[in-house]
Amino acid sequence: MFRSRRLAAGIALTASLGLLAGCASDAPEGAGTPDPDEEVTLDFAFWGNDVRAEMYDEAIAAFNEEHPNITVNSTFLAWDEYWEKRQTEAAGRDLPDVFQMDMTYVRQYSENGLLLDLTPYLGGVIATDGYEQNVLDIAKVGDATAGMPISTNALGMFQNPMLADEVGAELFPGGDWDDYDQWLSDVRDAANEAGVQAWGGSNPTGFIQTFELALRSEGKSVFTEDGEVGFTKEELADFWNRGVTLRDDDVVTPQQRLEELSPMSGFDAAEQLSEITWDNFGAGYLANLGEPYTELELVAPPVTDEGAKDLYMKAGMLMSAAQTTDHPEAAAAFIDFMVNSPEAGAIFGTNRGMPASETQRDGIELDAIAQQILDYEASIADRLGDPPPVPIVGYGSVEAKFKALGQELGFGTITVDAAVDQLFAEIEVIVGQ
Incomplete structure (x- = not known):
């Protein structure tokens, strides 16, 4: 909103x-x-x-x-x-x-x-x-x-331990994105076996913040200090293709279900075990979840490269x-x-x-x-790097376009290549203003 x-x-x-x-x-x-x-x-x-x-x-x-x-x-x-x-x-x-x-x-x-x-x-x-x-x-x-x-x-990952018990799954123990993808699959298998409608999380490639994590692990940013695009079409395509695989494997919350739950997310509707977002969202999540969910865990999101300074204070x-x-x-x-x-x-x-x-x-x-x-913020001190460049004028519209395209990819109504072209076209308009 x-x-x-x-x-x-x-x-x-x-x-x-x-x-x-x-x-x-x-x-x-x-x-x-x-x-x-x-x-x-x-x-x-x-x-x-x-x-x-x-x-x-x-x-x-x-x-x-x-x-x-x-x-x-x-x-x-x-x-x-x-x-x-x-x-x-x-x-x-x-x-x-x-x-x-x-x-x-x-x-x-x-x-x-x-x-x-x-x-x-x-x-x-x-x-x-x-x-x-x-x-x-x-x-x-x-x-x-x-x-x-x-x-x-700072960006973090909330987890719901009580929902994990209902599903019969372990909480994500930490690791890289491949480990997280495997955990999502394990949670989905456990939920199916338990007969519980739940997933490990929503598709993490639908938001610009998780793309930024991947870029920062390589010393890059979404936009440079000079306002230039800090990534290539190929890098964005690789990122989004990973999300398509998660969607096709049915291991993340389906986009249709997220639309049905809106304005709540799958996490505060008690249908997801995890949510990657800003660490100040906890009080709101607990208020929406209500009884019996009285506590949440807050841990670091998956890491792209060990030792990377990918997180930052916003x-x-x-x-x-x-x-x-x-x-x-x-x-x-x-x-x-x-x-x-x-x-x-x-x-x-x-x-x-x-x-x-x-x-x-x-x-x-x-x-x-x-x-x-x-x-939590004390625990991620070793992963905290310098803040990214101050957002370009019009960054909000780039962020909104990224999210909208992520939703289309979630529905399967657009190809990755077409989504990449659309985002770069949006950026051209914004940067050219």
Whole structure:
């Protein structure tokens, strides 16, 4: 649902920003701390709901205890309306002083000179000691820091141990993709013998994230830093052909069944033992599964090449400042508080995702799911590599096309060669805009 919304908003944003030229704006020289005697007003915008708004009100009040001279006026909207509003403001170069940013739009806004480069404030006004370097680099566009990560997550694999018991199958013990394919086959055999409608998982080749894992194991990415395609037609065809084999062998959840279960997946409908997705999905899965499924396992996805740095930390959301702000030091101080302070951590908990900053995590009271995510991310430290280049403008539509073609391949209504040609045609349109 969010992907389709992002696609629609992204198309509109591209049209409105297309006339703007330039790259990320130079940051002010000699960036310092805000003057405590200067009365400052900042406009701040975020997407969310009434619950998040109350949290931000409380966090702003805590911020004002440290900075009583900085007044923060906050506004919020739902996702669609939020980006429509930012689109209008961007066209008039009148963005709020500080606002929540999504990775989908970081490059677009930064390369159009709309975002303040936060680099001069790092290590000063904005503390960085709670961040790993690869997390700090998530929103770097060229030499500019376009935003500070509020939260992060990583790709993982959820497994349902209770469903595995019902099927009479073992959970996936780890290994490479060939091992995973064999496990899918073993689960299907066990389910047939037990008379249970269940599969090991859905077709893993239907999503761009698993293709990205394969590319990253070879030191590649979906798109390069320069916005060029980072893979060949042959590599994509090999990847999708593997999925066709899984489909034909009937060892993954049939596409028709997935359509029938939508908007739930086969996993949170208790018909799949595993699901490869972002590690912050656990709470939602448990809520949908309900009794008797009270616990899930979270493990690393299959590895392509042992020792590969194929996993990475992804920003759930970021905090950015407008290049046009009249108060960059105050904006930086506000960003620092919202991404680093234990006080803000205690207020938000995991409402905005798992805090990216360790100092902010120190302030939250972890529930079982949050602790599971932290333990998982610690367990994959050896597989974590540098984040991929910031997504190209229009990446959301490429991702949506990849998923749509994966569904067609799941139904068998398109050949792999035709699907490859269609994706590359989509990329040509996006890159050529």
